[in-house]
Amino acid sequence: MSHVKSIGILTSGGDAPGMNAAIRAVTRAGIYAGLKVFGIYRGYRGLIYDEIEEFSTQNVSNIIQRGGTILKTARCKEFQTPEGRQCAYDVLRRHGIDALVVIGGDGSLTGARIFANEFQLPIVGLPGTIDNDLYGTDTTIGYDTALNTIMECVDKIRDTATSHERLFFIEVMGRDAGFLALNGAIASGAEAAIIPEISTQVDQLAELIKHGFRKSKNSSIVLVAESPITGGAMGLAQRVEEEYPGYDVRVSILGHLQRGGSPTAHDRILASRMGSAAIDAILDDQRNVMIGIKNDEIVYVPFTKAIKNDKPINQELMSTLRRLSI
Numbered sequence: 429m430s431h432v433k434s435i436g437i438l439t440s441g442g443d444a445p446g447m448n449a450a451i452r453a454v455t456r457a458g459i460y461a462g463l464k465v466f467g468i469y470r471g472y473r474g475l476i477y478d479e480i481e482e483f484s485t486q487n488v489s490n491i492i493q494r495g496g497t498i499l500k501t502a503r504c505k506e507f508q509t510p511e512g513r514q515c516a517y518d519v520l521r522r523h524g525i526d527a528l529v530v531i532g533g534d535g536s537l538t539g540a541r542i543f544a545n546e547f548q549l550p551i552v553g554l555p556g557t558i559d560n561d562l563y564g565t566d567t568t569i570g571y572d573t574a575l576n577t578i579m580e581c582v583d584k585i586r587d588t589a590t591s592h593e594r595l596f597f598i599e600v601m602g603r604d605a606g607f608l609a610l611n612g613a614i615a616s617g618a619e620a621a622i623i624p625e626i627s628t629q630v631d632q633l634a635e636l637i638k639h640g641f642r643k644s645k646n647s648s649i650v651l652v653a654e655s656p657i658t659g660g661a662m663g664l665a666q667r668v669e670e671e672y673p674g675y676d677v678r679v680s681i682l683g684h685l686q687r688g689g690s691p692t693a694h695d696r697i698l699a700s701r702m703g704s705a706a707i708d709a710i711l712d713d714q715r716n717v718m719i720g721i722k723n724d725e726i727v728y729v730p731f732t733k734a735i736k737n738d739k740p741i742n743q744e745l746m747s748t749l750r751r752l753s754i
């Protein structure tokens with residue numbers, strides 16, 4: 429039997445659609461199991477500055493469909509210092525909180541791992557990030573919604589792009605990971621995706637120009653993952669102007685709209701399952717694990733694995749995109 433009687437939940441780092449569904453699931457599954465549940469506002473910052481409130485089932489009513497996070501999120505430099513984390517731990521002790529559920533991306537789970545090891549505190553992580561860049565899980569909370577948003581945006585851009593003979597670079601988020609760009613390109617029927625995982629090996633722009641754009645098309649849409657490695661959409665457009673004059677190039681940076689919106693059914697279900705599994709993990713005395721999903725089964729991934737390893741791009745997706753864009 430677990431000694432945990434009381435848990436805290438926080439969302440940290442970049443927000444992602446579906447975080448609310450995850451907060452709801454953790455709260456409800458926790459209360460169902462007889463635990464006290466505390467909402468911690470503004471990520472690790474709220475832990476240090478004691479922005480904590482006990483949650484009832486009503487605190488999480490009517491939020492499953494809402495984007496963003498009702499707990500707010502923040503980036504907190506102080507938590508990266510031992511003094512900051514000591515302060516956070518003291519606040520937890522004062523509230524009698526025995527365990528934490530942290531919903532966030534790579535950075536937030538790195539902080540969770542350090543904090544858990546320092547104070548022998550049970551912490552379970554949920555992968556909340558649109559980037560899908562955490563190892564050990566097929567997908568992350570928010571990724572599917574962001575992908576659908578990208579697809580809708582590219583569909584709209586295509587309407588205007590096809591009215592002119594243009595090369596469009598559309599920049600999407602991903603923070604050094606090409607999942608949104610690659611799958612967004614397949615879903616929207618784009619010509620190509622320029623992603624950091626491949627850009628380190630070959631000059632993708634040169635390849636694209638060398639193979640030529642399909643002659644029957646009167647416009648070309650290329651999705652670009654935002655990253656210093658790809659050069660981003662602006663960097664690539666500049667290169668085309670300098671190295672391959674003659675193309676009519678346009679750039680569109682989708683930016684923060686990719687983080688917003690009501691989560692898709694997929695993300696709501698994923699967040700609900702992962703939130704329930706987080707409570708199971710705590711009751712099973714598991715610690716330092718991230719909840720993942722593999723082949724539609726819940727898995728428990730040690731923090732060290734989830735954070736340290738780079739998640740590989742599926743080569744079959746690259747090949748599919750290449751074959752379908754002839």
Ligand code: ADP
Pocket residue numbers: 440441442472502503504505507508509532533534535536537538539540542557
């Ligand atoms: P994300 O979780 O979306 O990757 P960040 O990388 O901004 O977002 O991380 C969110 C927060 O996690 C940071 O502001 C900081 O409070 C905490 N964090 C990140 N890295 C560390 C670390 N090495 N040590 C302690 N805390 C960290």
